[in-house]
Amino acid sequence: xxxxxLGKNSQPNQSPTLxxxxxxSYVVQGWIVTAPGILAKIALADEETVxxxxxxxxxHLEQDGISGEVVxxxxxxxxILENGNYIVSGVPVTDxxxxxxxxxPDGETCVEVSRSAVLALVGS
Numbered sequence: 001x002x003x004x005x006l007g008k009n010s011q012p013n014q015s016p017t018l019x020x021x022x023x024x025s026y027v028v029q030g031w032i033v034t035a036p037g038i039l040a041k042i043a044l045a046d047e048e049t050v051x052x053x054x055x056x057x058x059x060h061l062e063q064d065g066i067s068g069e070v071v072x073x074x075x076x077x078x079x080i081l082e083n084g085n086y087i088v089s090g091v092p093v094t095d096x097x098x099x100x101x102x103x104x105p106d107g108e109t110c111v112e113v114s115r116s117a118v119l120a121l122v123g124s
Contacts, residue, residue: 001021001022001023001027001093001095001097001098001112002021002022002098003019003020003021003027003098003101003102004019004020004021004064005017005019006018006019006020006026006060006061006063006064007057007059007060007063008029008057008060009053009054009056009057014031014105014107014108015029015103015105015108016028016029016030016031016051016053016054016057016108017029017057017102017110018057018058018060018061019102020063020064020115021098021112023112024114024115024116025112025113025114025115026061026064026112026113026114026115026118027093027098027102027110027111027112027113028051028053028057028076028088028090028110028111028112028113029051029053029102029104029108029109029110030051030052030053030057030088030108030109030110031051031052031053031107031108032051032052032107032108032109033050033051033052033087038079038081038087041079042078042079042087042089043078044078044089047091047092048089048090048091048092048111049089049090049091049092049109049111050078050079050087050088050089050090050111051087051088051090051108051109051110051111052081052085052086052087052088053085053086053088054084054085054086055070055080055084055085055086057086058070058086058121058122061118061122066118066119066122067122068122069122070086070121070122071121071122072120072121072122073121074120074121075089075117076088076089076090076111076113076117076118076121077121088111088113089111089113090111090112090113091111091112092109092110092111092112093109093110093111093112
């Protein structure tokens, strides 16, 4: 899988990041979700997991030609936290070449989400 960097929302030792792929998808890097109360509210397929990202991370979709605000809070956004952060579901990224291209701090992981699912989130 080839990644194209779209943008990130960094803080010291944290770096939620958004990439497009050559497979018609996006890779969303964010914080690992471990809170039992949040995980209990989310129904996931067996092969899926979730990451937490700031809502403003999605503004980087513009770099891939997708403009507009996230207005449809549907999967892959499966929960919104009180602070406004999104919980995003997807398939864990296991492609070694892609993972080597990324800088993933402790406490973070990444998921792959289809382009069509992301397009359904955005209003023009």
